[in-house]
Amino acid sequence: MSGTHPHDHDHDHDHGHDHGQDQAHPGQAKDEKVHGYYQLLGLALKELLIEKGVITAAEVRAAIEARDAITPSLGGKVVVRAWTDAAYKTRLLADAHSAILELGIDMGPTELIVAENTPAVHNVIVCTLCSCYPRNLLGLPPSWYKDRDYRSRVVREPRAVLKEFGTELPSDIDVRVHDSTADLRYLVLPMRPSGTEGMSEAQLADIVTRDCMIGVTLPKAP
């Protein structure tokens, strides 16, 4: 990691895997305490930095707390703004990084692409290599997103996987799977469902769930 910009947990570590210290590797039993080489290295480095007074344990704890505090409601704020402000939606699709900054959400050095669902196209996001995820907008990914089952199947039988999430799409809607394997993160902009015309922004925010911003479900009018 370069020391010139903040360590960015949204962008998975340089070796590509997602080794949050409190999280199991995808495919690994969640309660399995494995201290592999890099985990031990990380722990040793943390202890040394604390011992030498470079950082404090309280700072580490606060950073973890800040990370854990991000919830999908941030992504929902972006979606609701796009639903209610056509000019904002145009900016969001053209340059998502700048558009979310308008709402006070900073992706740091990571690029963001917003994939818009339309009556003809449905988008769904995966990272087959590890678990790349727009954490600055949606928080920590759900466990199924990191599981081998979802990661291997959604690229080759997306319609079957979507059906298991209760999402059945007619064959005249193109399914586009986005495999985010590199330096960009993806967010699905779902279509605003009919029957929501009179709803306030706060009411709309309630129907924009995490899963519909990953693209495995569709928002529904209450």
Next chain:
Amino acid sequence: MSDAATLTAARFAAGDVVLVRDDYPPGHIRTPVYVRGKRGRITRCFGAFKNPELLAIGKDGLPKKILYEVQFSQVDLWPDYAGPASDTLLIDIYEHWLAKA
């Protein structure tokens, strides 16, 4: 990212048909096996990014590599694909993994 110099240096443009290298070098490769040797179409160029294959072994990742979004027909990736022929997969691939098809 998408500055003029990068765009001039990019070998491919949106619409180009490309073939992913069917190659299996050791190390940290961010081109999944299921697209290697497959034919797709460039949909956009994202600009230059540090090379993850070098970052993974503690190097500086330079020179940067141009990153593209490439779209594949699902039926080209999976011969037994159970869905409409218009279903696609989009994935980010670095330039040195692509050749003109």
